[in-house]
Amino acid sequence: MSYVDEVYAMVVEKNPAQPEFHQAVKEVLESLRVVIEAHEDEYRKDALLERIVTPERQLLFRVPWVDDKGQVQVNNGYRVQFNSAIGPYKGGLRLHPSVNLGIIKFLGFEQIFKNSLTGLPIGGGKGGSDFDPKGKSDREVMAFCQSFMTELCKYIGADTDVPAGDIGTGAREIGYLFGQYKRIRGLYEGVLTGKGLSYGGSLARTEATGYGLLYLTNALLQDHGQSLSGKTVVVSGAGNVAIYAIQKAQQLGANVVTCSDSTGWIYDKDGIDVELLKEIKEVKRARLSEYAAAKPSAEYHEKKNGEHGVWTVKCDVALPCATQNELDLDDAKALVANGVYAVCEGANMPTTLEATEFLQKSGVLFVPGKASNAGGVATSALEMSQNSERLSWSFEEVDQKLKGIMENIYKNISAAAKEYGMEGNYVAGANIAGFLKVADAMKAQGIV
Numbered sequence: 001m002s003y004v005d006e007v008y009a010m011v012v013e014k015n016p017a018q019p020e021f022h023q024a025v026k027e028v029l030e031s032l033r034v035v036i037e038a039h040e041d042e043y044r045k046d047a048l049l050e051r052i053v054t055p056e057r058q059l060l061f062r063v064p065w066v067d068d069k070g071q072v073q074v075n076n077g078y079r080v081q082f083n084s085a086i087g088p089y090k091g092g093l094r095l096h097p098s099v100n101l102g103i104i105k106f107l108g109f110e111q112i113f114k115n116s117l118t119g120l121p122i123g124g125g126k127g128g129s130d131f132d133p134k135g136k137s138d139r140e141v142m143a144f145c146q147s148f149m150t151e152l153c154k155y156i157g158a159d160t161d162v163p164a165g166d167i168g169t170g171a172r173e174i175g176y177l178f179g180q181y182k183r184i185r186g187l188y189e190g191v192l193t194g195k196g197l198s199y200g201g202s203l204a205r206t207e208a209t210g211y212g213l214l215y216l217t218n219a220l221l222q223d224h225g226q227s228l229s230g231k232t233v234v235v236s237g238a239g240n241v242a243i244y245a246i247q248k249a250q251q252l253g254a255n256v257v258t259c260s261d262s263t264g265w266i267y268d269k270d271g272i273d274v275e276l277l278k279e280i281k282e283v284k285r286a287r288l289s290e291y292a293a294a295k296p297s298a299e300y301h302e303k304k305n306g307e308h309g310v311w312t313v314k315c316d317v318a319l320p321c322a323t324q325n326e327l328d329l330d331d332a333k334a335l336v337a338n339g340v341y342a343v344c345e346g347a348n349m350p351t352t353l354e355a356t357e358f359l360q361k362s363g364v365l366f367v368p369g370k371a372s373n374a375g376g377v378a379t380s381a382l383e384m385s386q387n388s389e390r391l392s393w394s395f396e397e398v399d400q401k402l403k404g405i406m407e408n409i410y411k412n413i414s415a416a417a418k419e420y421g422m423e424g425n426y427v428a429g430a431n432i433a434g435f436l437k438v439a440d441a442m443k444a445q446g447i448v
Helices: 003-014 019-038 040-045 048-052 101-117 138-152 171-185 208-223 240-251 274-283 289-294 329-337 353-361 375-389 395-419 426-444
Strands: 057-066 072-083 089-095 123-129 161-164 232-236 258-260 264-268 298-302 317-320 342-344 365-367
Touching (some): 003 019, 019 353, 019 426, 040 048, 048 426, 072 101, 089 171, 089 375, 101 123, 101 375, 101 395, 123 138, 123 161, 208 342, 208 365, 208 375, 232 240, 289 298
Antiparallel strands (some): 057 072, 072 123
């Protein structure tokens, strides 16, 4: 059995009932096979792969809080500090009922290579809770966040581990978390990113993941003699990433015709009205059915079991920006049948392995999230730099740095794929480019 297969079998055996984590490890190791086989004796002797797939630290803790009826509720809190070879742990906090240790580990493992690709000194980590902020009052969210941070604050810090937002963790939640950290630790430092502008946040952070996705998508198309101008784009999701991906795609001349949330999806032939979408999702925190009610050109489709939604719409470019495994093999077949040219991931691993392989075999340009959605964590690292320097950069400065980082990521993943004889395979390119930097750092630092 090859070293890659041995390590994957070990991961499955030691981490039962964690299919998302298994999926992430398999996808990375398979695309690294050519690199690992070239250094197999050295890597095996140092147990390099065993160390890279095993988190440095896994934290699981209870989060008790009191709801508005006076009832005590208890949630699980998680923080997986996966790899600090190239810098402090960096990765978001996800608040969603689906959160469990396997999902946090899959996200943290992906984060190692995504953070490496940015070229910035940040390691990989992830955290969160099965708490659902939807439908909770501000006081209930504050009670949960304060309890969560009371435990988490023992393990994080500006030079140790710097969490950020993620699904369910927006500006409100980051504010409550930061306030509690400061209150307990007595430190005013850049321990969290995604903060408000009045207390150390960075301009362009809100837009960063969506904008970054389009900067990389545009670089990809230009490298293939194409342009976003005039292209029809379908986007899934209606959160932070999706909204600003739609906005930047429109600025680059594309016509974005879809978005979606957990209850349904919108098709708007005239193009998504970003200001209306922001009003509904960011201000009212309402459902997309309200978008269709306000805009006659829009069709609203309620989500049903087996519904493939936005992926059935004819398009040139597809941008999955919602959640993991939202684009499956049937969706990939529908996209290919409709002539899709490129698929770039805005969410974390939103495309299943089978769908990814089908898209690649069908000649579709496919870029994985660890490269194409790295704009968020890249700008978080820029926020860390501003906090360390006690400075605040302009929107234009941050946006220009973000654009440069994303274009550089595309160049690096393209070059890595070409170097190892897999030109155009951006999944392999992203994994190879991200892995080699981390592996070099781990070897330099000894057996730790």
